[in-house]
Amino acid sequence: MRSLIMIIVSCALINNVVLNQFLGICSFVGVSKQMKASASLGVAVIFVLTIASAVASLLYNFVLKPFDLDYMKTIVFILVIAALVQIVEMFLKKTSPSMYKALGIYLPLITTNCAVLGVALTNVQDEYNFIQSVFAGFGTAVGYTIAIVLLAGVRARLDESAIPKPFRGAPVVLLSAALMSIAFMGFGGLA
Amino acid sequence: MNRYLERIYNGVVRENPTFILMLGMCPTLAVSTAAINGLGMGVATTAVLILSNLIISALRKMIPDEVRLPAYIVIVATLVTITELLIKAYVPVLYEALGIYIPLIVVNCIILGRAEAYANKNSVGLAVFDGIGMGLGFTIALTVIGFLRELLGAGSVFGYRVLPESVEPIGIFIKAPGAFLVLALVIAVLNASHVKNRSDRMVNGCDGCCANCAKSASASGCGEEAAK
Numbered sequence: 001m002r003s004l005i006m007i008i009v010s011c012a013l014i015n016n017v018v019l020n021q022f023l024g025i026c027s028f029v030g031v032s033k034q035m036k037a038s039a040s041l042g043v044a045v046i047f048v049l050t051i052a053s054a055v056a057s058l059l060y061n062f063v064l065k066p067f068d069l070d071y072m073k074t075i076v077f078i079l080v081i082a083a084l085v086q087i088v089e090m091f092l093k094k095t096s097p098s099m100y101k102a103l104g105i106y107l108p109l110i111t112t113n114c115a116v117l118g119v120a121l122t123n124v125q126d127e128y129n130f131i132q133s134v135f136a137g138f139g140t141a142v143g144y145t146i147a148i149v150l151l152a153g154v155r156a157r158l159d160e161s162a163i164p165k166p167f168r169g170a171p172v173v174l175l176s177a178a179l180m181s182i183a184f185m186g187f188g189g190l191a
Numbered sequence: 192m193n194r195y196l197e198r199i200y201n202g203v204v205r206e207n208p209t210f211i212l213m214l215g216m217c218p219t220l221a222v223s224t225a226a227i228n229g230l231g232m233g234v235a236t237t238a239v240l241i242l243s244n245l246i247i248s249a250l251r252k253m254i255p256d257e258v259r260l261p262a263y264i265v266i267v268a269t270l271v272t273i274t275e276l277l278i279k280a281y282v283p284v285l286y287e288a289l290g291i292y293i294p295l296i297v298v299n300c301i302i303l304g305r306a307e308a309y310a311n312k313n314s315v316g317l318a319v320f321d322g323i324g325m326g327l328g329f330t331i332a333l334t335v336i337g338f339l340r341e342l343l344g345a346g347s348v349f350g351y352r353v354l355p356e357s358v359e360p361i362g363i364f365i366k367a368p369g370a371f372l373v374l375a376l377v378i379a380v381l382n383a384s385h386v387k388n389r390s391d392r393m394v395n396g397c398d399g400c401c402a403n404c405a406k407s408a409s410a411s412g413c414g415e416e417a418a419k
Contacts (some may be wrong), residue, residue, distance in 0.1 A: 020367045022221040026300065029216075029394045060324040071276065074270040074294040082261065114217050121291050168385035170213070170390030171375040178371035185366070 004135045007128075011139030013187040017115050018147045019180055028148055029173055031109075038152035042145030044106040046138065049090060049116055052081050053137025056120035057130050077120045085110055099185035115144060150180060193322045202324020208301045209332030210381060213393040215301045219333060222292050226349050227335030230330065231285040235278060235293060237326025239270045240302055241319055244310040246270075248318035251311045264297070271296045300329040301329060339373050340364045393407045 015021060018028045024045075032038050056077050064073055089107045092100040110116060121139050124132040154176045163172050208214045215236075222232040246266050247254075254262045275293045279286045286293070305325055310318040341347055344364030346354035348363070363369050378390045388408065 022217050022367070022370065023295075025216040025220060026393075033395055071272060074272050074297060075265065076274070078264055078268050078297055079261070082264065098205070114295050117298055118291060118295060121294055125291065166379045167375075169378075169382070171379040171382065172392045173394045174371045174375035178368045178375065181368040181371055182363070185368070 004132065007132060007135045008139035008142070009190060011136050012119060012143035012146065013184065014190055016143045016147055016181075016184050016187075017118070017140045018144060019184045021118065021176065023118040024113045027109060027113055028144075028151065029170070029177070031106075032148050032151040032155055032173070035149070035152040035156060037106075038148045039145075040102055041106045041109070042141075042148055044103040044142050045110060045113070045115070046141040047103070048085060048110045049108070049141035049144075050138045051088065052084055052116050053119055053123060053133045054130070055080060055084055057123055057128065057133035060124055061130065073121070073124060074117075077117055081116050081120070115140065147180065147184075151176060154180070158173060161178060194207055194317065198317060198320040198382040199324035199327065202321065203328040203331065206325075207328040207332060208325050209329055209336075210377070211386070211388045212301075212304075213389045214304055215299045215329065216374075216393070217295065218292050218299060219336060220374060222289055223333055223337040224365045224369060225288075225341045225345070226334050226337040228285075228288050229333035229335075230294065231278075231282070232289055233330025233333045235274050235289070236296055236299060236301070237323070237330055238272055239267065239296055240305060240326045240329075241322035242270050243267050244301055244305060244318040244322035245315060247306045248313060248315045254293070254311075259311065260303075260307075263303060267302050267306075268297045290400075294366070301325060328396055336373055336377065339377075340369055343373075 011017070018025065031041050058089075059076060059080060060073060064076065065071060069076075077079060085107055089100075089104065092104065092107075098106050119137050123136055128136055151173070157172060158172055158176065167175070202208070206212055209216075209219055218232055218236070223229045241265070243266055247263060250262075250266075271294060274296070275286075278289075278293060305321060309321050313321070338348060341349075342353070343361050344366070345357060345362075346352055346360035364373065378388070381388050382390070
C-alpha cells in the first residue's frame with residue numbers, strides 16, 4: 001500500500017508530467033487561458049489516462065510480452081489509445097449526456113496528448129504490474145491537472161499586469177511555467 | 192526559385208517548425224539538454240518525417256479520406272519503431288540519452304501536421320523535399336536550443352568545455368526549468384526583432400488538433416470533422 005501511495009506522489013509531484021517531463025505541453029499552454037476549461041480538461045485527462053494505463057498494461061502483460069511482441073508496443077499503444085478515446089466518447093454520450101457535454105470537446109484533444117502514450121510506455125519501462133500501472137496513470141493525470149489549474153490561475157493574474165512587449169503572449173506563459181517547474185523541483189526531496 | 196529548393200527554404204526559414212510554427216514543443220523542451228541530444232533527436236525526427244511524407248504522398252490516392260488519420264498514424268508508428276530499433280542497435284549512447292522520447296516521435300505534431308497539410312496533397316518529390324526542409328529546420332532549432340542550454344548550464348559545447356574553469360555554469364539551464372526559460376527567451380527575442388511567429392496561437396488557441404496548427408489559418412482539418 002505504501003509503495004502505491006509513493007507511486008502516486010512520485011508521478012503527480014516529483015516527476016510531474018508537464019513541468020518535469022514535458023509531456024502534454026501543447027494543451028498545457030494552449031488551454032490554460034481559462035480556469036474552467038483547464039479544470040474540465042484535467043478531469044477528462046484523469047479519466048482517460050487511468051483507463052488507458054489499465055488497458056495498455058493488460059495488453060502488454062497478457063498479449064505483447066507472452067508472444068514476444070515487445071517491439072510492437074508503440075504501434076499497439078497508439079492505436080488502442082485512439083480507439084479507447086472514441087469508445088469512451090461514445091459511452092459517455094449514451095450514458096451520461098451531462099458529463100459528455102462538460103468533457104466531450106476535450107476527449108479528442110487527449111488522443112494527440114503525448115502524455116497518454118508517454119505514461120503507457122513509462123509503465124512498461126518501469127516494469128509496473130497492472131495495479132501499479134493504474135496508480136501511475138492516475139497519479140500522472142492528477143499531476144497534469146494540478147499543473148494546468150495552477151498555470152491557469154497564474155495566467156488570470158498575468159492578464160492584469162504590465163508586461164514588456166516582447167514578453168507578452170507565449171514568453172511570459174513559459175516563464176511562469178519555468179518558475180512553477182523550479183518550485184516543483186522542491187518535491188524532489190520527498191523521494 | 193526552384194520549387195524543390197523553395198520547400199527547403201520554407202522549412203528552414205519561412206515556416207521553421209519550432210521558431211515560427213511552434214510545433215513539436217514536447218521534444219524541443221525535453222531533449223535539448225545538450226547540443227548533441229538536440230541534433231540526434233532532430234536527425235531521428237527528420238528521417239521519420241521524410242519517409243512518412245514519401246509514403247503518405249505515394250498512397251494519397253489510395254487511402255480513403257475517412258480513415259486517413261488512423262492510416263497515417265500506423266505508417267508513422269511503423270517508421271518510428273524502425274528508427275528506434277536502428278538507434279538502439281547502432282547508437283546506444285543516443286538511445287540512452289533520448290529514452291522514451293524516441294517512441295514519442297509518433298505523437299510529434301510536425302509529422303502528422305505535414306502529412307495533413309502537405310504530403311497528402313502534393314507529389315512524392317515535393318513531399319520528400321518538404322520533409323527534408325521541415326526536418327532540417329527542426330534539427331537546426333533543436334541544436335541551437337541545446338547549444339544555448341549546454342553552454343549556460345554546463346559551460347560546454349558538444350561535450351567540450353569552452354568556458355574557463357573559473358566561470359561556474361548555471362546548472363538550472365540543463366534541468367527542467369531551463370528548458371522553459373530558454374524557450375521563453377528565444378520567443379521574446381523573436382518577438383522583439385519582429386519575426387512573425389505563431390507563439391500567440393500556441394498559448395491561446397490550441398484546440399488539440401495538431402494538423403490545424405500546421406496549416407494556414409484558413410484551412411481546416413479535424414475541427415471540420417468534429418462539426419460534421
